[in-house]
Amino acid sequence: MRQLTKNLLPLFLISFLLFSGCHPQGSxxxxxxxxxxxxxxxxxxxxxxxxxxxVTNKDSTDYLPPEARVAVFDNDGTLWSEKPLxxxxxxxxxxxxxxxxxxxxxxKDKLIKAVLAGDIEKIRKYGGEGIARLMxxxxxxxTTEVFDGIVRKWIRTARHPVSGKLYTQxxxxxxxxxxxxxxxxxxxxxxxxxxxxxxxRPWTLETYHIPREQVxxxxxxxxxxxxxxxxxxxxxxxxxxFVNNGAxxxxxxxxxxxxxxxxxxxxSDDDLQMLEWTRxxxxxSLVGFVHHNDAKREWAYDRHSKIGRLDKGLDMAHSRGxxxxxxxxxxxVIHPSGLKNN
Amino acid sequence: MRQLTKNLLPLFLISFLLFSGCHPQGSxxxxxxxxxxxxxxxxxxxxxxxxxxxVTNKDSTDYLPPEARVAVFDNDGTLWSEKPLxxxxxxxxxxxxxxxxxxxxxxKDKLIKAVLAGDIEKIRKYGGEGIARLMxxxxxxxTTEVFDGIVRKWIRTARHPVSGKLYTQxxxxxxxxxxxxxxxxxxxxxxxxxxxxxxxRPWTLETYHIPREQVxxxxxxxxxxxxxxxxxxxxxxxxxxFVNNGAxxxxxxxxxxxxxxxxxxxxSDDDLQMLEWTRxxxxxSLVGFVHHNDAKREWAYDRHSKIGRLDKGLDMAHSRGxxxxxxxxxxxVIHPSGLKNN
Numbered sequence: 001m002r003q004l005t006k007n008l009l010p011l012f013l014i015s016f017l018l019f020s021g022c023h024p025q026g027s028x029x030x031x032x033x034x035x036x037x038x039x040x041x042x043x044x045x046x047x048x049x050x051x052x053x054x055v056t057n058k059d060s061t062d063y064l065p066p067e068a069r070v071a072v073f074d075n076d077g078t079l080w081s082e083k084p085l086x087x088x089x090x091x092x093x094x095x096x097x098x099x100x101x102x103x104x105x106x107x108k109d110k111l112i113k114a115v116l117a118g119d120i121e122k123i124r125k126y127g128g129e130g131i132a133r134l135m136x137x138x139x140x141x142x143t144t145e146v147f148d149g150i151v152r153k154w155i156r157t158a159r160h161p162v163s164g165k166l167y168t169q170x171x172x173x174x175x176x177x178x179x180x181x182x183x184x185x186x187x188x189x190x191x192x193x194x195x196x197x198x199x200x201r202p203w204t205l206e207t208y209h210i211p212r213e214q215v216x217x218x219x220x221x222x223x224x225x226x227x228x229x230x231x232x233x234x235x236x237x238x239x240x241x242f243v244n245n246g247a248x249x250x251x252x253x254x255x256x257x258x259x260x261x262x263x264x265x266x267x268s269d270d271d272l273q274m275l276e277w278t279r280x281x282x283x284x285s286l287v288g289f290v291h292h293n294d295a296k297r298e299w300a301y302d303r304h305s306k307i308g309r310l311d312k313g314l315d316m317a318h319s320r321g322x323x324x325x326x327x328x329x330x331x332x333v334i335h336p337s338g339l340k341n342n
Numbered sequence: 343m344r345q346l347t348k349n350l351l352p353l354f355l356i357s358f359l360l361f362s363g364c365h366p367q368g369s370x371x372x373x374x375x376x377x378x379x380x381x382x383x384x385x386x387x388x389x390x391x392x393x394x395x396x397v398t399n400k401d402s403t404d405y406l407p408p409e410a411r412v413a414v415f416d417n418d419g420t421l422w423s424e425k426p427l428x429x430x431x432x433x434x435x436x437x438x439x440x441x442x443x444x445x446x447x448x449x450k451d452k453l454i455k456a457v458l459a460g461d462i463e464k465i466r467k468y469g470g471e472g473i474a475r476l477m478x479x480x481x482x483x484x485t486t487e488v489f490d491g492i493v494r495k496w497i498r499t500a501r502h503p504v505s506g507k508l509y510t511q512x513x514x515x516x517x518x519x520x521x522x523x524x525x526x527x528x529x530x531x532x533x534x535x536x537x538x539x540x541x542x543r544p545w546t547l548e549t550y551h552i553p554r555e556q557v558x559x560x561x562x563x564x565x566x567x568x569x570x571x572x573x574x575x576x577x578x579x580x581x582x583x584f585v586n587n588g589a590x591x592x593x594x595x596x597x598x599x600x601x602x603x604x605x606x607x608x609x610s611d612d613d614l615q616m617l618e619w620t621r622x623x624x625x626x627s628l629v630g631f632v633h634h635n636d637a638k639r640e641w642a643y644d645r646h647s648k649i650g651r652l653d654k655g656l657d658m659a660h661s662r663g664x665x666x667x668x669x670x671x672x673x674x675v676i677h678p679s680g681l682k683n684n
Contacts, residue, residue: 067553144596188555201600211409212600213530219597224589224615231622232615234596247566254486254576255561256598258543258554273566273574280573 035181038174038332044288044323045330048178051286055262056185062284064262066186071263072253072274073175075193075200075217078267078290079208080171083299085120087160087167088195089131091151093118094158095138118161136238139196140220143233148202155203165335168207174331175265179208182263190261192253193217194245194270198236216252218244249274265290265325269309272316279320289317294327297334377523380516380674386630386665387672390520393628397604398527404626406604408528413605414595414616415517417535417542417559420609420632421550422513425641427462429502429509430537431473433493435460436500437480460503478580481538482562485575490544497545507677510549516673517607521550524605532603534595535559536587536612540578558598560586591616607632607667611651614658621662631659636670 039045055064076082096115106112111130114122123130139147160167179189189210193200197217204210221237244252250273253261260281264274267290275287291314293300303311317324327334381387397406418424438457448454453472456464465472481489502509521531531552535542539559546552563579586594592615595603602623606616609632617629633656635642645653659666669676 067547197597197600205409213598215600222593222596224592224619232592232618234593250566250574251564251576254564255539256555258539258557276574277566 035184036174036177038177040330040332042326042330044325047323048181048286048288051263051284052181052185055284064283068259068262068283069182069185069187070257070259070261071182071187071189071265072192072257072261072278073179073189073264074266074268074271074274075191075195076268077292078172078265078271079175079191080167081160081298083301084162086195087170088199090158090161090167091154091199092131092134092138094154095150096134099138132238132240135220139199140236140238142236144198144222144236145233147198147236151199151202168203170335171207172331173333173336176208176336178265179210183209187263188214190214190216190253190257192244192249192274194243194249196220197244216244216249216256218242245270247273250277253277262286264288267292267310267313269311269313272313275322279322286323287320288323288325289313290325290327291317292327294331294334298327377526378516378519380519382672382674384668384672386667389665390523390628390630393605393626394523394527397626406625410601410604410625411524411527411529412532412599412601412603413524413529413607414532414534414599414603414620415521415606416608416610416613416616417533417537418610419634420514420607420613421517421533422509423502423640425643426504428537429512430541432500432503432509433496433541434473434476434480436496437492438476441480474580474582477562481541482578482580484578486540486564486578487575489540489578493541493544510545512677513549514673515675515678518550518678521552525551529605530556532556532558532595532599534586534591534616536585536591538562539586558586558591558594560584587612589615592619595619604628606630609634609652609655611653611655614655617664621664628665629662630665630667631655632667632669633659634669636673636676639676640669 036045036049039048054060054062055069057063073079076086080087093115096112100106100112100116106116111123111126111133114126115134126133142150155168156166158167159165160170163170182189189208191200191204191208191210191214193216195217197215197219200217201212201215204212204215219241221239221241223235223237224232225235226232242248242252246269249271253274260283261278262281262283263286264271264278265288266272266275271289275289278285279287292298293302301310303314314324316322325331378387378391381390396402396404397411399405415421418428422429435457438454442448442454442458453465453468453475456468457476468475484492497509500509501507502512505512524531533542533546533550533552533556535558537559539557539561542559543554543557546554546557561583563581563583565577565579566574567577568574584590584594588611591613595616602625603620604623604625605628606613606620607630608614608617613631617631620627621629634640635644643652645656656666658664667673
């Protein structure tokens with residue numbers, strides 16, 4: 001009997017190793033561990049876990065084969081904060097500050113003076129045209145590889161003007177867990193953002209566990225040219241090639257992925273077409289809308305907000321039965337732990 | 343001593359299982375099986391196997407982490423034949439034939455009459471403008487989902503006018519093996535084609551084992567609109583959004599993938615920028631150029647060919663030390679076996 005136990009134990013071990021470490025598509029629930037520890041036990045968490053459990057269950061009529069498991073997430077306001085301004089704007093302002101010493105001629109430029117003074121209201125007065133000019137100065141006139149390096153350095157060191165945190169520390173811990181939970185269940189998770197694709201890609205693998213090629217964003221025009229030594233480079237031009245907002249998000253999802261997602265999360269009117277595009281697929285789908293209602297731990301904003309527009313989104317989310325994520329009730333913590341405000 | 347062996351055996355078994363079955367990135371060579379059975383033992387096969395073996399070897403200075411293992415392949419003339427005309431043109435001609443009965447007004451249209459008569463020389467006289475008009479008629483004015491269904495039906499049933507084969511039977515068996523070999527070694531394999539992205543995607547998973555989202559091609563403009571029941575659809579418009587040829591291929595690789603590939607295969611002047619873009623990356627790279635020199639088993643064509651332009655490519659391939667694939671010498675079979683001509 002002792003001998004039998006001895007022989008069976010290794011077999012058990014082999015089975016355990018085979019069925020735990022090697023099956024990335026196994027449900028995160030099977031081990032009994034909570035896959036979403038930063039989510040409170042509300043109907044929203046229940047709906048998410050129920051959806052994933054059902055569509056990965058081969059016996060379910062809603063079973064989805066691995067290739068259909070596509071999830072898309074907006075970035076600003078859905079995966080990280082977007083207040084008081086979209087974080088990419090802080091990148092642009094920081095670049096202006098870094099470049100200013102080399103540009104004495106900027107001293108006469110009122111827009112740039114407003115940036116250097118941190119006068120947001122004045123910058124706002126220049127509207128989209130002002131932002132476009134600042135983008136052209138800071139995000140064009142260099143190769144894609146040089147720009148990538150600038151962003152990587154900035155994201156490692158720059159601090160948010162209000163929280164004093166690194167920007168990557170202002171991601172949402174509950175969403176980081178959701179991304180991992182989906183990936184562990186065989187989902188391919190994409191970011192579909194109005195932000196610049198090349199601004200987001202350098203840091204998503206480390207921050208969100210999402211590889212560069214699964215980031216879809218707005219794009220500047222590119223020009224293929226050769227350096228003197230013959231090396232081909234792509235030069236970033238000042239004009240936009242594609243603005244990935246609104247209907248653009250549904251179009252870009254088709255162009256990059258080629259199939260309707262089954263999961264989509266957003267938080268603003270710029271995400272509505274992406275959410276509807278997902279909801280109307282043939283398969284069962286899960287559509288979520290993050291509602292920022294936690295002024296104490298993050299920000300609270302609603303209809304008619306200037307940044308993170310949601311004039312229509314919140315009403316639409318309720319009327320269509322989308323999952324409205326209540327940050328205050330649904331999330332135990334907002335940002336990754338070990339940081340202030342948590 | 344016997345007891346010790348008994349205790350070690352299970353450990354050995356566990357290790358074996360962990361390091362064989364569970365590591366999709368293990369080299370296809372380790373089992374001793376030839377990963378490229380349709381390739382003759384020429385220096386080209388040796389170079390391919392050597393490259394893959396080296397960059398997947400953790401002890402090598404050329405070792406590539408999994409995220410850097412990106413391979414791109416042109417489609418027409420690289421993964422399947424392209425003669426006498428690009429296969430997408432046969433799709434367009436077949437669509438004209440299928441639609442003609444509903445369009446009595448076409449009887450007065452000289453270009454369409456040339457298509458219905460199969461008069462290629464006459465069609466050629468209309469140049470790019472003629473093709474653009476035929477594309478607008480056959481590939482626009484419908485939703486992406488309807489177009490997808492039309493292509494799927496065509497690819498399952500349509501026959502090549504010369505060989506009488508299904509078009510998917512005119513893929514290259516040695517390249518199918520190369521794709522699998524790369525995938526088994528942790529490479530993410532993309533198609534980067536001048537052909538229509540939505541024309542290629544419906545059949546690549548089954549044919550090449552490449553999922554839809556890893557197909558990058560030319561794109562028609564899309565419009566987001568809603569059906570009467572509220573369902574959002576993407577309407578295919580007659581104008582081109584992006585032509586994925588020449589420098590466009592390098593740009594699209596950046597836009598979709600966001601990093602330089604380490605492996606690239608092409609066969610025409612339209613692929614040169616993609617091949618150079620790959621060759622000049624920081625990592626060790628493998629660049630291949632398929633030379634069609636087998637008139638008996640496929641087609642032989644060279645500098646100044648009308649379809650599959652290679653006025654510069656072949657000379658460049660030789661002078662830059664790219665791997666020039668000699669179809670006649672390097673490939674034991676051309677198309678998948680069990681079919682005529684093989």
